Amino acid sequence: MKLLLDRIDEPGLNTLPVYERRGGYQSLRKALETTPEEVLSNIMDAGVRGRGGAGFPMGRKISFLPHGDMDKYLVCNADESEPGTFKDREIMQKNPHLLIEGIVIASYAAGISRTFIYIRGEYAMQADILEAAIAEAVEAGYIGERILGSDHSMSLVLHRGAGAYICGEETGLLDSLEGKRGNPRLKPPFPAIEGLYHGPTLINNVETLATVPAIIRMGGKEYAELGTETSTGTKVVSVSGDVQRPGNYEIELGIPSRELIYDLAGGPLPGREIKFWFPGGSSSPVLTKDDLDIPYDFDSMAKAGSMLGSGAVIVVDDSHTVLEVALKVAKFYAHESCGKCVPCREGTNWTVKMLQRIESGEATPMDLDIMASVQEQIIGNCLCVLGDAMAMPIGSMVAKFRDELEAEIAAARERAEGAELDDVIPIGVADEHAGPFPVH
């Protein structure tokens, strides 16, 4: 069942005539013939959960918006910057009108008249394509005053970012859209109550909004029959890393992960074996090759101690060390931490330093305990989840690959400091002064 990637390679699909020929904007017409409440109840029935990472049901998010005549805003989060994720890129590049139609319908359901798309600055081509598509939609009367003769009016502005991972976090995105540095805000108040320009704001991911036309076309209840009971519908999954056919695959939620990684993406390279994989972008705790039969849906992933996140599977095969991947992850988050909250700013940097100590042969197995405790103390202690996004995968790597990391520590020490071994604390012996900060 392809709802989002349906014949997406058709030439000219990014233009209005082709999109309309394929039945585009019929869902919008259908929605505008009913009341906003009916549209919302369809979205509620569909049970579609946010595709950006948190997996919060879209219908409930809309229902949190206060009613009344104040300025409300809808922001489409197209800052897709979670490492490993590239699904929104393909949708925006090849089928931009699907997203625009979804935004218009969602704005109707939520009674919103000002909408924005915040697209990451690196997506230059996609921004140009969207800009052209928006112009076409305005010209054709799908965006503007009294759309298609109804009472609904709305505007849509495309806003280009300028390169910052943290702007994919919803409150950081709002600050960035207001023209500030993209620092996350304290929650509550949640954006649904006080968001962009202090107005109630609905923020949804590209894929979530692009699903809306299909929900209206099929009807919410029928859409809900796809997937599992709590993870309804289809999901575009980005598979990358050590697989034979990396790319975006649209699946019904709940299929075994093995089917996704082996049947669709071709499995690991010949002669290689999967060592571990990130099920939902680089912020998700890693799973090993024993977890390949877990169904790929929100709840099964959560039960397995990880998360579906943005639906980005990164496969790592046995030719890579855990340390190498952990260092890559930690360095990325240390660079991207905005610096506002101490646990994240310091925790990410110290984690990088501790991993580098392992690499240079200065670490002891006790560093792994310290590292694990640093990760624990980051989680839940910051304004946003950037720190958690590093702490969760690193914590899971330390827990699941402790043996390998300990062997790494021993090997690196022998390699690096053969002459000075006497000065290093023997493995397993704790030192009374040892703490997270080495005493020099």
Added chain:
Amino acid sequence: MSATGRRPVPRFGHGSRVPGWDDAVDLTKAPATVPDPALTPVLPGLKETIEAAMAKYPDRRSAAIPALHAAQEVYGWCSPEAIDQVASVMQLTPAYLTSVATFYDMFSTVPKPRNDVYVCTNISCSLLGADEFFEAMLAAAEGDPDVDVRSFECLGACDIAPMASVNGEYVGPLDLDDAERIVEDLRLGRPVLEHKQLRYRRSADPEVAEEETDFGPPDRDETPMTDTAGLGPEGDTEDRPGPTAAIEMTTDQPADHPEPEAPTDQDRHPAGTTREEADDEGPGQEDDTE
């Protein structure tokens, strides 16, 4: 803990272990105020662009990023002069705009070369050799005053890993030889690595592909670019898809579920080193390029 045998703690010039400020700051100077529009000449065109951007938002400050994009496009970087002009049009302090410009990776507050090459070195790309490509790219661009090579956060194109964004154009999967070609294409003002551009790539999902749709680069009839990215300058006889060759993706995705051709090790590890070689280095050695 015994102090013997420990390496000395590195300290910076001012005696501290903390690096300190990036730039020298004159604390005696009065803070800059909002520039007077009457005294700040703004480049023609730039003013109109910024004003049009401000008109799109309920709050004019929202146009800060679009305005800085526009100014950087004109000046090549966010120079103090450019920031002053933006500040005068937007009626904000230069300090505010500097604070915004320094937050985002795509703005530069120091002069930079004209062409941006962002090499993605995040997880998916580095698993497939992005770090080696980054080194090759640095080497290829060395001495070229017009090319700025940076390693960048995940650019959202892990399907073509390892990849790079050249002036906003995504290209991949790259092998080490492509570094030289990117520099050469930039020097000659040609489209960069056209047969590897993301815009011509089909969807990977086997049930999605349209049969026999034309999804390749545009016709090369009027622009013969025989040497673009296809074959190396001299005596390169290796069989690579040239710019006029059809993009060879159809083998991967016929309409029904295909049995894919197993890629050779060379295909999968374009960065030149095979996995076996990497393994021989022993654990922990892979990262020593950093």
